[in-house]
Amino acid sequence: MFGYIKIDKNSLSEQEYEQYRALYCSLCRQLGKDYSVFARMILSFDCTFYALLIMSLSAECPEFAEGRCRFNPTKKCSYCISDRKALSQAAALSVSSAYFKLIDNINDSKWYKRLFYRILKPVFSRWRNKAKEKYPFIDSCVEKMMIAQQKVESDACCDIDRAAHPTATMLSEICEGIPESFHLKQSFDKQKQKRILNTFGYFLGRWIYLMDAADDFEKDLKSGSFNPFVVAGYSKEDLEEHILPILNHSLSEILLSYSLLDECRYDAIISNTLYSACVKIQKNILSKYTDQPVGEKNEESI
Amino acid sequence: MKNPYEVLGVSETATDDEIKTAYRNLAKKYHPDNYNDSPLADVAEEKMKEINEAYDTICDMRKNGGSSSYSSGSYGAQGSYRKTSYPDVRTYIQNGRLNDAEAILNGVSADSRDAEWYFLMGMIFSRRGWSEQAYSYFVRAYQMEPNNVEFKSAYENMNRRRTYQNPGYNTTDYGGCSACDVCAGIMLADCLCNCGRMCC
Numbered sequence: 001m002f003g004y005i006k007i008d009k010n011s012l013s014e015q016e017y018e019q020y021r022a023l024y025c026s027l028c029r030q031l032g033k034d035y036s037v038f039a040r041m042i043l044s045f046d047c048t049f050y051a052l053l054i055m056s057l058s059a060e061c062p063e064f065a066e067g068r069c070r071f072n073p074t075k076k077c078s079y080c081i082s083d084r085k086a087l088s089q090a091a092a093l094s095v096s097s098a099y100f101k102l103i104d105n106i107n108d109s110k111w112y113k114r115l116f117y118r119i120l121k122p123v124f125s126r127w128r129n130k131a132k133e134k135y136p137f138i139d140s141c142v143e144k145m146m147i148a149q150q151k152v153e154s155d156a157c158c159d160i161d162r163a164a165h166p167t168a169t170m171l172s173e174i175c176e177g178i179p180e181s182f183h184l185k186q187s188f189d190k191q192k193q194k195r196i197l198n199t200f201g202y203f204l205g206r207w208i209y210l211m212d213a214a215d216d217f218e219k220d221l222k223s224g225s226f227n228p229f230v231v232a233g234y235s236k237e238d239l240e241e242h243i244l245p246i247l248n249h250s251l252s253e254i255l256l257s258y259s260l261l262d263e264c265r266y267d268a269i270i271s272n273t274l275y276s277a278c279v280k281i282q283k284n285i286l287s288k289y290t291d292q293p294v295g296e297k298n299e300e301s302i
Numbered sequence: 303m304k305n306p307y308e309v310l311g312v313s314e315t316a317t318d319d320e321i322k323t324a325y326r327n328l329a330k331k332y333h334p335d336n337y338n339d340s341p342l343a344d345v346a347e348e349k350m351k352e353i354n355e356a357y358d359t360i361c362d363m364r365k366n367g368g369s370s371s372y373s374s375g376s377y378g379a380q381g382s383y384r385k386t387s388y389p390d391v392r393t394y395i396q397n398g399r400l401n402d403a404e405a406i407l408n409g410v411s412a413d414s415r416d417a418e419w420y421f422l423m424g425m426i427f428s429r430r431g432w433s434e435q436a437y438s439y440f441v442r443a444y445q446m447e448p449n450n451v452e453f454k455s456a457y458e459n460m461n462r463r464r465t466y467q468n469p470g471y472n473t474t475d476y477g478g479c480s481a482c483d484v485c486a487g488i489m490l491a492d493c494l495c496n497c498g499r500m501c502c
Contacts, residue, residue, distance in 0.1 A: 161432035168431060187304070192345060199341045202431045245464030249433050252463040253340065259331055260345055263311075279466070 004211045005049040005204070007269060008277035016268050022064050022078035023055065024048050027094075029079055030087040032070070034134075035095060035127045040071075042098040046208070049273060051090035054178055056266035058086065059185040086182065089138065092131040093174065096142040099128035104146065108225065137177055145170035153226040160210070160246065163228035168205035175201030186262050196260050203253040207278070210250065214243050215285050240286045247282050254278075306356035306363075318364065325357045338459060339428035339436065344396075391422050400426050417446035421453045428460075436460070 007020055027048050031039040055062050063082040069075045080087060102124050106117045132139040148166035152158055176198040179190050186193050213220075213227050217239060220227035234242050255274055264270070307314050310324045332353060337346035386392055394403035404426050410419055424439030437460055443450075444457035 160434045161427070165432075196342060196345060199431070202341075206431065246434060248466040249437075249460070249463045252466070253431070253433075256336060256340055256346075257342055260342060260349060 003045045004208055004278070004281055005273060006045045006277050006281065007273050008280055011276050012269065012272050016266075016272070018078065019266065020048075020052070020269050022080070023052055025069065025077040026064075026080040026084070027051050027087050027090055029070075030084060030091045031094060034088055034091050035130060036123075037070075038123070039091075039095065039127055042094050044094060047090045047094040047097075049270075050093055050174070051086050052266055052269060053175070054086035054089070054182055055080075056264040056270060057178065057184045057186065057261070058182045060183070061265070089135055089181065092135040092138050093142070095124075095127045095131040096135075096139045099124045100142050100146045138174060141170050141173045141177075156231075158226075158228065158231055160228045160232060163213070163226075163231075164206045164209045167209035168202045171205030171208070172198045172200075172202035175204070185264070188262075193261075196257050200254060200257040200261075203250045203257065207247060207250040207254060210243070210247055211282070211285065214239070214247070215288075217289070236289050239289045244282070244286060251278055251282075304352070304356070306359040309352055309356035310360070321357070321360055325353065328353045335455065335459060339425055339456060341429045341431060343429070344398075387416065387418055388422055395422065395425050395429065398429075400430055417443045417450065417453055419443075420446065421456060424456060433460075437464070 007017075009017060012020070024043070028040050028043045031043060060083060062080050064078040065081045067077055067079045069077045102117055102120060106114055106121065109117065128139070145166045148169070152163055152166060155162070176194045178184070178197055179193040184193055210228075213229055216225075217227060217229050217234075218236065219225070221230050221236075229239065229243065232242070251274070258270070258274060307316070310321060310328065312321055312324045316324070329350070332346050332350045334343070334347055334350060337343045340346070388406070391403045391406050394400070394406070403422070407419060407423055407426070420439045421443035424436045424443060426436075427433070427439060428436035440453070440457045440460055443453040447453055
């Protein structure tokens with residue numbers, strides 16, 4: 001996962017922002033609790049969004065209490081004190097995807113970086129085994145994605161839909177699994193919940209993958225690494241013209257499927273992410289390839 | 303049946319105008335045209351039906367038990383198919399049997415593939431989420447028969463989403479895209495023409 005699913009702080013109310021921050025801090029703490037204090041380093045916005053989605057849809061109302069951040073004791077934070085299964089599952093997703101990302105890096109990097117990643121590997125692998133034991137379903141979704149991705153990338157004439165398919169499938173499976181492990185507050189049956197979340201996840205995954213490919217376009221063009229937009233023969237000049245419609249389309253599918261769900265607890269934050277933040281991030285990343293000055297940044301630290 | 307007021311998201315004391323506005327907003331959001339090529343087309347259709355029924359029920363109740371005027375499921379694009387050369391393919395697509403539909407289409411020899419063939423192929427890929435291929439099929443169908451309403455609307459619908467002007471977006475205003483409003487206006491007019499539900 002790549003950290004593109006963020007919030008747009010400027011258009012959130014203070015209370016909504018506090019809620020988001022509380023979730024972010026809770027996931028950070030959960031990583032520390034379930035794995036190790038160093039595992040807090042792999043905290044990502046994407047996995048926070050996953051926890052947010054579950055806690056937003058689930059029937060049980062989460063409770064929070066005030067505490068202090070261990071890394072920054074002057075900072076006050078809120079932490080979730082009720083059932084933390086959603087957080088624990090999101091932490092497992094963070095760990096499993098970080099592990100496979102590391103493996104990917106070992107295969108792709110220059111020797112000195114590779115050496116560094118190799119040193120990290122035993123630690124990540126220990127965390128991953130722990131996550132796999134607790135949430136085998138999550139780990140297998142990520143693992144299947146990695147295998148499928150390698151296969152796809154070895155195909156010299158791979159088109160955009162095919163290239164995005166593994167990541168999209170991974171998230172569709174993971175999101176589809178939510179109604180199995182959690183009791184959701186939705187007015188319709190489980191089968192339908194699963195279908196909606198499946199489509200939602202599919203396009204979310206597709207969007208993330210394509211966003212990442214757009215972000216890395218120049219780097220991959222230089223290094224010769226696999227990139228679906230390079231394979232498609234796009235050049236830096238016409239990149240935005242080609243990519244923007246594709247990203248827009250995925251985003252619109254995400255929104256269409258999301259709006260079929262009943263209104264949920266953190267609807268304001270999720271809508272903010274999907275309607276506002278994602279659009280801004282698209283713009284920011286693609287502005288790298290045009291001469292226009294970059295618009296406002298969305299690099300808020302939390 | 304669910305409480306119709308809950309379905310429309312209004313209180314039982316809401317005025318007729320408030321109910322009408324709520325109904326219009328929802329109808330705009332879940333209009334079948336928005337979901338036509340989506341994997342969730344059937345889910346959206348059910349939702350739309352529920353909203354229509356809720357609105358009709360409220361209208362009837364408020365007219366003090368006046369005669370029920372709605373014909374359920376009359377809303378939207380369904381049932382508007384003209385002559386088709388591929389009835390089985392259409393049925394399969396509607397039932398989500400995309401592989402079967404694709405197998406039939408692939409059996410059609412290359413020189414007898416007409417615009418409808420490309421349109422249906424686009425539909426299959428679109429429902430799978432493979433939107434880039436879907437788009438190229440839709441473009442082809444539209445180019446071959448630009449006057450066909452069905453092909454044209456598939457093509458335009460996809461273009462709308464690719465340019466981020468989907469009316470479904472604009473239920474909450476997060477600013478940023480004024481083209482949405484124009485588009486939403488057109489869609490709304492379209493909705494009202496289609497259904498003619500002005501009873502409240």
